[in-house]
Amino acid sequence: xxxxxGCGTGSGPTIVKIEDHGHSHEHTHEHDHxxxxxxxxxxxxxxxxxxxxxxxxxxxxNRGYFDxxxxxxxxxxxxxxxxxxxxLERTLADLKDQYPFYVIEGDQQTANDANRIHALQVxxxxxxxxxxxxxxxxxxxxxxxxxxxxxxxxLMIENVGNLVCPAMFDLGESKRVVxxxxxxxxxxxxxxxxxxxxxxxxxxxxxxxxxYLKVDMDKLRNYAQxxxxxxxxxxxxxxxxxxxxxxxxWLIEQI
Amino acid sequence: xxxxxxxLGIVDxxxxxxxxxxxxxxDSIQLVIGTMSGxxxxxxxxxxxxxxxxxxxxxxxxxxxYIEAKAKCLECDTIFPVEKxxxxxxxxxxxxxDIFQGKELKIKSLEVS
Ligand SMILES: Nc1nc2c(ncn2[C@@H]2O[C@H](COP(=O)(O)OP(=O)(O)OP(=O)(O)O)[C@@H](O)[C@H]2O)c(=O)[nH]1
Ligand SMILES: [Mg+2]
Ligand SMILES: [Zn+2]
Numbered sequence: 001x002x003x004x005x006g007c008g009t010g011s012g013p014t015i016v017k018i019e020d021h022g023h024s025h026e027h028t029h030e031h032d033h034x035x036x037x038x039x040x041x042x043x044x045x046x047x048x049x050x051x052x053x054x055x056x057x058x059x060x061x062n063r064g065y066f067d068x069x070x071x072x073x074x075x076x077x078x079x080x081x082x083x084x085x086x087x088l089e090r091t092l093a094d095l096k097d098q099y100p101f102y103v104i105e106g107d108q109q110t111a112n113d114a115n116r117i118h119a120l121q122v123x124x125x126x127x128x129x130x131x132x133x134x135x136x137x138x139x140x141x142x143x144x145x146x147x148x149x150x151x152x153x154x155l156m157i158e159n160v161g162n163l164v165c166p167a168m169f170d171l172g173e174s175k176r177v178v179x180x181x182x183x184x185x186x187x188x189x190x191x192x193x194x195x196x197x198x199x200x201x202x203x204x205x206x207x208x209x210x211x212y213l214k215v216d217m218d219k220l221r222n223y224a225q226x227x228x229x230x231x232x233x234x235x236x237x238x239x240x241x242x243x244x245x246x247x248x249x250w251l252i253e254q255i
Numbered sequence: 256x257x258x259x260x261x262x263l264g265i266v267d268x269x270x271x272x273x274x275x276x277x278x279x280x281x282d283s284i285q286l287v288i289g290t291m292s293g294x295x296x297x298x299x300x301x302x303x304x305x306x307x308x309x310x311x312x313x314x315x316x317x318x319x320x321y322i323e324a325k326a327k328c329l330e331c332d333t334i335f336p337v338e339k340x341x342x343x344x345x346x347x348x349x350x351x352x353d354i355f356q357g358k359e360l361k362i363k364s365l366e367v368s
Contacts, residue, residue, distance in 0.1 A: 042366060044367075049362050
């Protein structure tokens, strides 16, 4: 939402690059055209068409673009408040001087998360999905155009906080990262299995709280592995920085 | 609720097909939904009237064919039905499996006139 010009009041998403002074706008409008035709015989059209085809096609296009420019793109997903933005902030603060980073922030409302990233002087675009509960590949396509990322860089996409809906929507990312905080209960992975099934990496965050919570870490990891035996785990605290080194080593190897 | 995006996606595709066919209206639509597609039947049911209101699908009847999920164990090749994503192989208990059926999310056909 833009307080200055009132854009983003329609139903489409708003995609805004956060700058120090002023900002650019991208609007999406839906146009409906209805034409009347006069035929009256019944016909069956055999379609066999994938309903998510549009999203998948544009995701493939994004992926091709990332591959060609050697951009490593991550799609960070989690329930609201697991610590995606805090985890990103910590990662950027520690690595941005060595590697070029770009960020796309997805939220239903506000530019709060993008402002947190902007404070670290990392190029960032905020996508507000309005009523939408997940990012889709066309939003990434538009956001990437605004970011114009350099070759050999990292693109971090923070999805809308939601452990259900983003699972179905490929954005063209290189890897999907699911963040779970230990305050959420050990059985989260089997309560919301789709997200753990479609992810490559599982970040277990808020480990600094373990002395108080005494979460059964084996149980949590076992549940996640039952859903997806290929998951790679990192146990971290975005607040204290504990465990982040291993994550950085993995990340840097990817590019 | 992503079922709304899914329903709106269906409306979009249906609209294109109707124009392509130069027909007047869509009488019915046949969908194929796998039990592991990520779409909840009740949620889709719930958002459907909202999504199709004032569109080419407003008057169309909707038929859904559900497909049961099946997996092949990557350890011992056993084929078994999957009820939960985290079901293990009934023969060897391995969690490594390939879900080869049940992820469908398709428009099978449209009836236009
Ligand atoms: N103790 C502790 N708190 C944390 C940690 N990481 C994040 N938090 C806190 O958790 C809350 C949510 O963190 P965010 O980073 O905003 O979470 P998010 O996943 O980006 O949230 P949404 O974007 O709203 O989905 C904040 O109050 C953070 O300070 C951590 O490692 N330890
Ligand atoms: Mg956030
Ligand atoms: Zn087996």
